[in-house]
Amino acid sequence: MRIAFLVAPEGIEQVELTEPQAAVEAAGGTSVLVSTESGQVQAFHHLDKADTFPVDQVVGETSVEEFDGLVLPGGVANPDALRLDEKAVAFVKAFFDAGKPVAAICHAPWTLIEADVLRGRTLTSWPSLRTDVRNAGGTWVDEQVKICTAGPNTLITSRKPDDLKAFCEALVGEFGKR
Template sequence: MTTDIQGKTIAFLVAPEGVEQVELTEPWKAVEQAGGTPRLISTDSGRVQAFHHLDKADTFAVDSTVDVSSIEEFAGLVLPGGVANPDYLRMQPNAVAFAKGFFEAGKPVAAICHAPWTLIEADVVRGRTLTSWPSLRTDLRNAGATWVDEEVHVCTDGPNTLVTSRMPDDLKAFCQQTVEVLKG
């Protein structure tokens, strides 16, 4: 085990239902293996329901909620995908403000699949280059971003570093780049 991010706590922001399980669990493991401490943040306390595409999967205990969590507690933010997860989060002002706070604080953010929907709502993609699930291409362009079709893209054009990936098939590269960026 390496200790690349030893002592750093990383927020994983998810909706009460709809996160793509593998996009939560693989980056979570990567953070742990690098010596970091992942924390599950949601809009509601209790447990979140993950999915394998459209089928219910496991549930996970929430560590804290966005209304009581502070950006200062965390070294970075990971936004897992799934269609329902970011679609719900972008309609929750506290969740959008939480995500936006990482940009305002200059802290790294990693988002995969449909997760950039939350970033569009937070108005933090304008002038930045990123990737996502292909169906978000037009949404991102309309929000002022440049969309690229890449396995993983690291954008440093802004107040913080933003790591994005397209889909579960890209998780290995996404996890590697996320840990690299979290090293600081």
């Protein structure tokens, strides 16, 4: 199981990156940090700078075929920056087109909205995205984890860091089916 973790150069909620990475690796998988720029990415703990992490691959120089699934960590600034990057948005959409599972937590569905992949899908997120999800054709629910199979792929979503245990269990379970 080789899983892409797509992030912007900064603004990633650290725990929403590191806990899913650890879960994938504990399940025998490989996590690959993909970003829009090479070098290091800056994670945050809410609004405070946290650790930096080395980028493994740059979006636009990699392809969906190299991966079994995609994880989109949250943080407010992270998905907001990703949705402005055409290559990042195309990379996300390609996972849906290829029928590969995607997991997104907290504010990460903003990138899914930009990729126009939520029509007819049911998902959860940070509550402030509720209207955005509905406007994009999705159905928003307030649940710890939502697994939606009503589309070309499996979509796993979660609301916030407090849901990480359930989110990690769900994504590892779904990614392991491939």
